[in-house]
Amino acid sequence: MTASLFLLQRASAAVLALAVAVHLATIVYAVRGGLTAGEILARTEGNTTYLAFYVVFVAAVAVHAPIGLRNILREWLRWKGRACDAALVVFALALFALGARAVFALYLA
């Protein structure tokens, strides 16, 4: 399983490298001359490109972060085993749910 998690962490990192760059570049581009909530919603509401990009972003975060946290828990707190893995699956699902909630809130606003 460790080899699969290693692969998943690297693959999600590759997605995040691109996603974070696009995310930051978009912010810098969008805030030129100020930005209001109304302007943000006007861009995101019903925008399927926005929706697809951020669902992938959130999914990559939900895969990447728990695997890294798993390594930290193993090394620093010596927490290993099924209970740890189960807790991290819950953490992954919570990350995805919270992220997806925010993404859909802007899409459906």
Next chain:
Amino acid sequence: MLHVKVWRGGETGRFQPFAVPRRPNQTVLDVVTEIQREQDPTLSYRFACRVGMCGSCAMVVNGRPRWTCRTRVADAVASDSALQLEPLRNLKVVKDLAVDMASLFDKWEAARGFFEPGDAIPDDFASVKPESDERQAADEGIECIGCGICHSACDVVAWDADYLGPAALNRAWTLVNDVRDRGQAERLDAVSAGSGCHACHTHMSCTTYCPKAIAPTYSIAGLKRAAAKRALLRRR
């Protein structure tokens, strides 16, 4: 005179001071031997070949793990400072400068760092071309003398008692590249279990301190690649 502080005791103990005459081309092992033979016969340490082949005389010299038979005093200390000798880290201290290497070799075995010939006897001798990628990868790690210096230098071994460590993983990598070996699946499973190759943080202390100039860090990276390839292929 050279002032030497030597660890005495087991896991707990103290440094005992000695003074030894400086001699030309004197090695750290010469110093320890002189102390044991001329000043304190109760001092325990380990050596065999004295020429950098057997890997038994490794100690921590002024904070750095080194092979003492091939380390000259002049290279280990400045002319006015003292020599401090400790047993290797991350291994149980038997007494003074002698450590119990059992846990190192237990991990070597857990990483399946032994040749697995398989059940079927081959019809002919295996042909391994010296220029083949596998042979060259194996060559890069094959000169390990099992001294335990990398194991002593590794931070991850210090944090995680279950971590297989650079010596065992390096040996496993040489065998992964042995085309005659028939135990690759079991070996890759063994090295990619919980505290296997994926626990390495790539600090490169093993590579920095290896007296044989082996780079276990790259061997471990090779194991990660091989384990990843196996994980992918298994899913198809």
